[in-house]
Amino acid sequence: MDKQMLIEEAKKAREMAYVPYSKFKVGAALLSEDGTVFGGCNIENAAYSMCNCAERTALFKAYSEGHKAYKAIAVVADTNRPVPPCGACRQVISELCDPNMQVILTNLDGKIQELTVSELLPGAFSPEDLNE
Numbered sequence: 001m002d003k004q005m006l007i008e009e010a011k012k013a014r015e016m017a018y019v020p021y022s023k024f025k026v027g028a029a030l031l032s033e034d035g036t037v038f039g040g041c042n043i044e045n046a047a048y049s050m051c052n053c054a055e056r057t058a059l060f061k062a063y064s065e066g067h068k069a070y071k072a073i074a075v076v077a078d079t080n081r082p083v084p085p086c087g088a089c090r091q092v093i094s095e096l097c098d099p100n101m102q103v104i105l106t107n108l109d110g111k112i113q114e115l116t117v118s119e120l121l122p123g124a125f126s127p128e129d130l131n132e
C-alpha cells in the first residue's frame, strides 16, 4: 500500500462523514502493520461536543478490532493547506501510535504534508507521566 493509495482510502472514508452541522467532511485511513486499512470519517451530533473526528474514528475502529500496531495514517479534507488534526486527535494518536509512525496530511488539491507522530505533538502527555 503506497502513500497515494492510502490517501484514496481516506477520500473514500470521507464520503461517509455525518456532518449536518459543520458540513465539513474529513476522512482518515489508518494502515495497520498487517496491511489492513481502517477508514474513518467525522461523525457529528446535535450535542456538538460529542462530535468524533475522522482520525479517532479510524484509530478506535482498528484498536477495538485488535489491530494495535500501525504503519501510517492519511487524513484528507477540503482545506487550503493539508488538513491539520485537532489537538484531541494529536493526543490520541500520540498515545496509540509509534512516535516514528508516518502521518500524511492532505487536501483535495493534492497538497501533502508528511510528518511523524512525535512531530505532530511534541512533548505529548504520555502514560509515563502517570508513573510516580
Ligand SMILES: O=c1ccn([C@H]2C[C@H](O)[C@@H](CO)O2)c(=O)[nH]1
Residues within 6 Å of the ligand: 019, 022, 024, 025, 026, 041, 042, 043, 044, 051, 052, 053, 054, 055, 075, 083, 084, 085, 086, 089
Ligand atoms: O482533523 C480534523 C479536523 C476536524 N475534524 C472534524 C470535527 C468536526 O466534525 C468538523 C469541524 O471541525 O471537522 C476532523 O474530523 N478532523
